[in-house]
Amino acid sequence: AHELLVRGSGAYFYLPKLEHHTEAGLWNDVMDYTEDALNLARGSLKCTVLLEHILLSYQIDEVLYALREHIVGVNAGRWDYLFSVVKKFRTQMSTPLPDRAQVSMTVPFMRAYTELLVKTCHQRGAHAMGGMAAFIPNRRDAEANTAALAKVRADKLREATDGFDGTWVAHPDLVPTALEVFAAQLGDKPNQKDRLRPEVSVTGDQLRDFSVPGGTITxxxxxxxxxxxxxxxxxxxxxxxxxxxxxxxxxxxxxxxxxxxxxxxxxxxxxxxxxxxxxxxxxxxxxxxxxxxxxxxxxxxxxxxxxxxxxxxxxxxxxxxxxxxxxxxxx
CATH class of the missing domain: 1.20.1220.12 (Malate synthase, domain III)
Incomplete structure (x- = not known):
């Protein structure tokens, strides 16, 4: 960790699977202890939290506060978030979710949690990070690549327009597409944390309304x-x-x-x-x-x-x- 800091970098972690802000508090204690044990200045260790559980979407403020000396941002998960929705509310859903391909990031309850993520992070000065683009290019199928890249571009454009400060991709070939979209939105700015999204108002009921208009099981x-x-x-x-x-x-x-x-x-x-x-x-x-x-x-x-x-x-x-x-x- 000392050597990384000398090089102008640091020890960076991401914290997945959290379900409650007290877990964030535990990780804060771990990082504080580690800094003390290694004689590092407080805040030398940095982290990003993956918001991939519906219960945690009610506690973003608390997570940011618990990790305030270490956290730099919150990332929006997708499949784990959906997994948590069905797992936690499986006996309370009036109707089951449709095909998972139909449960995009633009359906109402998914959009509600991502907009809440951006607003809360920016109000607290943290980065809001977009979700993973999981497409793996197939260089033997140009037509499929073109169609998939168009979907990746549309997804990253939604994130950039909504106020996310950056994003993830699963393959290096997707980096130029993501960079192009975010560069067009951010210009010379390193982020858009100044966009506080005052027009966004997300309720608990919106987070729990799992209806998907037109959704079907096929x-x-x-x-x-x-x-x-x-x-x-x-x-x-x-x-x-x-x-x-x-x-x-x-x-x-x-x-x-x-x-x-x-x-x-x-x-x-x-x-x-x-x-x-x-x-x-x-x-x-x-x-x-x-x-x-x-x-x-x-x-x-x-x-x-x-x-x-x-x-x-x-x-x-x-x-x-x-x-x-x-x-x-x-x-």
Missing amino acids: EAGVRNNISVALQYIESWLRGAGAVAIFNLMEDAATAEISRTQLWQWLHHPLARLDDDRPLTPALYTQLADEEQAKVGHLDAVKLAAARQLLDALVLADDYAEFLTVKAYDQL
Whole structure:
């Protein structure tokens, strides 16, 4: 840490998965203790908090205060945030969420939390960081790349226009697109923390209104969740925690929302596909068999174990808090 500071840098951390501001207070104590132990000036260690849990969206002020000597910004998560929504409110939702591809950052409850994030951070002098663009370019498919880059550009334009100060991307090839969009918005300024967004007023009810206008559950959405969950769990069991699936860089968050949606669709009394079929265990099994066959090139033993785990997670009456806890039994 001393050497990094001499070089004009520092020891920087990001803090994921927080659910309550008291956890931020614990991390503040850890960093204070470390600075004292290493004879570093207070505030030498810096951090960014990932806002990826719905309960934490009610406590942004408290998080910023708890970490006030260390925090530089808050980052907007997506899949983990959606995962937390279903996990925490699964028994209280009047209707289940639709295909996760339809739950974009512009649906009302997602937009509410990102606008609240920007407003609160800027009021407290912290940076608001946009979410991850997970697209992985395929240099053998120019047409697909063009379409995906257009979506990345639109997403980063929304972030920059909303007041975010920067953003994340999963691949170096996306950096020029993100830089171009933010440079056009910021000009010569390093950030736009001066935009305090006084016009934004987000209520707790807006954060908890999970309706998605026009949202549907489709067979394609069910298949995608099954396939992504199987491929990710197989990869995780082989020791890889991040993996490219369908040209997207996926981590445990995507597998969690995928299997969580499957569980909700199987158990919610009002869950129906857009052709009015319920997702029954028999239909799930049929689709899972077909999707598993499509990825038969993967490690056969690990894929079989992934399927067994996915079945156990989504068909059980009791919801499992984290798939990785169950997956450790397979290691």
